[in-house]
Each structure stands twice: as structure tokens, then as C-alpha cells.
Amino acid sequence: QAPLVESGGGSVQAGGSLRLSCSAPIFPADRCGVYWYRHVEGMPHDWISSITVGGATRYSGSVQGRFTISRDCARNTVYLRMNSLKPEDTAMYFCKTKADAKCAEKGWANVWGQGTQVTVSA
Numbered sequence: 001q002a003p004l005v006e007s008g009g010g011s012v013q014a015g016g017s018l019r020l021s022c023s024a025p026i027f028p029a030d031r032c033g034v035y036w037y038r039h040v041e042g043m044p045h046d047w048i049s050s051i052t053v054g055g056a057t058r059y060s061g062s063v064q065g066r067f068t069i070s071r072d073c074a075r076n077t078v079y080l081r082m083n084s085l086k087p088e089d090t091a092m093y094f095c096k097t098k099a100d101a102k103c104a105e106k107g108w109a110n111v112w113g114q115g116t117q118v119t120v121s122a
Contacts, residue, residue, distance in 0.1 A: 010117075051071055097109060
């Protein structure tokens with residue numbers, strides 16, 4: 001199964017914004033909830049946001065009010081809009097599908113992307 005592909009990372013100054021994308025050509029975004037995680041070397045993966053099949057969203061306290069998760073099913077894409085970025089947001093960002101039944105039927109449950117690096121300078 002082709003993995004998800006994250007894109008949109010880069011280097012920004014504190015206070016800046018980025019929009020990450022999580023997509024694949026045949027990814028059934030309408031059947032799969034998606035998590036966003038971030039990872040700093042030597043630390044566990046840190047869950048930061050999720051969106052359900054029904055469109056309900058959740059955020060960790062560290063990003064609440066600054067990050068927004070959304071999706072465009074027509075484009076097979078889930079987005080993470082990140083505003084007011086801080087140096088502590090520096091990490092590799094990953095998306096991962098949930099183990100929803102309809103997602104699993106299509107072979108897309110628990111699929112990770114390869115990650116995209118976000119670096120925020122002070």
C-alpha cells in the first residue's frame with residue numbers, strides 16, 4: 001500500500017505559519033480518521049491533533065488555538081494549519097490514519113506517512 005505523504009514543512013521564524021498536507025493519490029480521506037503527531041529525536045511521538053470520519057476535531061493543549069486540522073476529501077488530503085509557531089514546535093511531523101472499520105476495509109488503517117520537518121527559529 002502506498003504510504004501517506006506529508007508535505008509543507010520548512011523553516012520559519014517564531015510567529016510564522018505553515019500548512020502541512022497529508023495525502024496520497026488513492027487515500028480515502030472520507031473513510032479514515034487521521035492523527036497528526038510530532039517527534040523530536042530521543043522523545044516519544046507526541047499526539048497533537050486528530051480528525052474523525054465525521055469531521056470532529058481535537059487538539060493537544062500545546063497547540064490548541066494555534067493549529068487547525070481540516071480535510072478535503074475531493075483532494076484526498078488532510079491539512080494541519082499551524083499559526084503562531086514557536087521554537088518548541090520544532091519537530092518532524094507525521095500523519096497516521098485511524099483504525100476505523102471503513103478505513104481498514106480499504107487497507108488504509110494505521111498507515112503512517114514519512115514525515116515532514118518543521119523548524120522554528122527564535
